[in-house]
Amino acid sequence: MSTREIGVAIIGYGGMGRAHSFGYAATPVMAALPVRPVVRVITGRDAEKVAAAARAYGIPEWTTDWRSVLDRPDIDLVDICTPPGTHAAIAASAAAAGKAVMCEKPLATSYAEARAAVAAVDEAGVLNAIGFNYRRLPAIGLMKRMVDDGAIGDVRLWRATWLSDEFTDPSVPFDWRFERWQGGTTIADLGAHLLDMALWMVGPIAEVAAQSSTFIRQRSVPGGSRNVEIDDASAGLITFTSGAQGRIEMARSAVRRPCDFTVELNGSHGTLFFDYARLNELWFGDGADRMDLYGMRRIRAEHPTHPHASQLWPIGQGIGYGESFVDQVADLMHAWDAGRFDPDFAQGARVQAVCDALELAARDRRWVRLTEITEAAVAPIGRPAD
Numbered sequence: 001m002s003t004r005e006i007g008v009a010i011i012g013y014g015g016m017g018r019a020h021s022f023g024y025a026a027t028p029v030m031a032a033l034p035v036r037p038v039v040r041v042i043t044g045r046d047a048e049k050v051a052a053a054a055r056a057y058g059i060p061e062w063t064t065d066w067r068s069v070l071d072r073p074d075i076d077l078v079d080i081c082t083p084p085g086t087h088a089a090i091a092a093s094a095a096a097a098g099k100a101v102m103c104e105k106p107l108a109t110s111y112a113e114a115r116a117a118v119a120a121v122d123e124a125g126v127l128n129a130i131g132f133n134y135r136r137l138p139a140i141g142l143m144k145r146m147v148d149d150g151a152i153g154d155v156r157l158w159r160a161t162w163l164s165d166e167f168t169d170p171s172v173p174f175d176w177r178f179e180r181w182q183g184g185t186t187i188a189d190l191g192a193h194l195l196d197m198a199l200w201m202v203g204p205i206a207e208v209a210a211q212s213s214t215f216i217r218q219r220s221v222p223g224g225s226r227n228v229e230i231d232d233a234s235a236g237l238i239t240f241t242s243g244a245q246g247r248i249e250m251a252r253s254a255v256r257r258p259c260d261f262t263v264e265l266n267g268s269h270g271t272l273f274f275d276y277a278r279l280n281e282l283w284f285g286d287g288a289d290r291m292d293l294y295g296m297r298r299i300r301a302e303h304p305t306h307p308h309a310s311q312l313w314p315i316g317q318g319i320g321y322g323e324s325f326v327d328q329v330a331d332l333m334h335a336w337d338a339g340r341f342d343p344d345f346a347q348g349a350r351v352q353a354v355c356d357a358l359e360l361a362a363r364d365r366r367w368v369r370l371t372e373i374t375e376a377a378v379a380p381i382g383r384p385a386d
């Protein structure tokens with residue numbers, strides 16, 4: 001294990017601040033790394049809560065002023081775990097200060113802001129990464145590798161769903177997730193991960209059609225209520241430039257569905273299917289199999305020959321959500337000296353373009369070509385975080 005340290009500042013102590021802290025703490029235990037991440041400070045707006053988080057996550061310092069970490073020479077990497085509407089501005093400030101940036105998904109809440117974030121990291125020439133952590137699950141990595149190796153032939157159909165029950169209870173009060181500029185949309189919140197996988201495995205998207213609904217239109221705020229500004233559930237049709245078809249559904253209004261996502265690819269001579277509730281498995285239907293074996297094969301996607309699996313637990317022990325952050329940190333540390341990480345902000349912007357296209361298609365009830373989004377004038381960066 002290298003003793004060269006990479007000083008990390010985590011911006012935001014909520015769910016993802018916790019997940020990323022776990023990743024940085026656990027990765028040196030699991031993987032041989034060329035450089036060692038050391039989280040030096042965590043930030044948040046509520047002093048009491050961020051102090052408690054720092055204690056719980058084992059981080060020596062905390063602050064309520066995220067900008068204060070940018071001047072510190074002992075911070076090399078700024079890891080952004082705040083609401084999406086704040087990402088682009090924080091990323092641009094961190095890049096301008098010469099820091100590498102890891103940003104949670106979605107990169108921004110509009111393509112224009114996402115492009116501005118890409119421009120900021122490009123101009124500064126800093127390593128940039130976007131947190132599409134599910135790519136790092138061995139089963140998803142294996143799915144990608146099998147597609148690339150031609151295991152299912154030419155991809156004809158891509159299908160993905162993400163169902164959660166986060167918004168089913170009308171008594172859940174208004175917070176950033178319901179505010180368009182801060183939270184983005186359900187399309188972006190849940191769909192971003194799926195669309196990253198679609199672009200990664202199938203290739204560029206030419207056009208989309210979509211529908212969106214907001215079932216619970218008002219949420220409580222102290223002393224009253226506010227209109228919900230985003231969709232509870234959306235679905236889309238996709239045409240890839242390869243000619244493949246795609247279908248996507250994302251809903252935060254699916255009762256008793258906690259965080260259920262599936263991805264399926266049907267190729268010219270095979271099928272691959274992943275179900276997150278059984279994340280150590282990948283299903284493979286091979287058109288070349290004997291007819292009397294007709295069906296799908298359950299691959300135990302934890303063999304050391306599978307992507308990332310050799311740095312995780314022995315086969316049969318299984319992994320979970322946490323290990324996706326271990327693999328993400330390990331890959332980031334391995335990318336450190338080269339200064340490039342995949343997926344980067346440019347991929348975050350490509351995904352955001354599809355999210356914007358789906359939102360526009362649902363609003364206007366028509367097919368939207370991706371070029372309508374990507375060739376529109378780039379507006380200035382969004383509101384800075386407070």
Ligand SMILES: NC(=O)c1ccc[n+]([C@@H]2O[C@H](COP(=O)([O-])OP(=O)(O)OC[C@H]3O[C@@H](n4cnc5c(N)ncnc54)[C@H](O)[C@@H]3O)[C@@H](O)[C@H]2O)c1
Nearest residue numbers: 012013014015016044045081082083084104105106385386
């Ligand atoms: N990759 C994943 O599996 C995954 C899962 C959940 C959320 N996310 C993403 O992570 C990000 C954070 O989500 P979360 O669930 O951790 O949220 P959260 O509400 O639990 O935490 C948000 C944090 O951001 C801070 N914050 C809020 N507004 C801020 C502002 N204006 N300026 C600076 N800090 C601010 C809060 O103090 C808090 O520390 C979002 O982009 C979300 O889409 C990713």
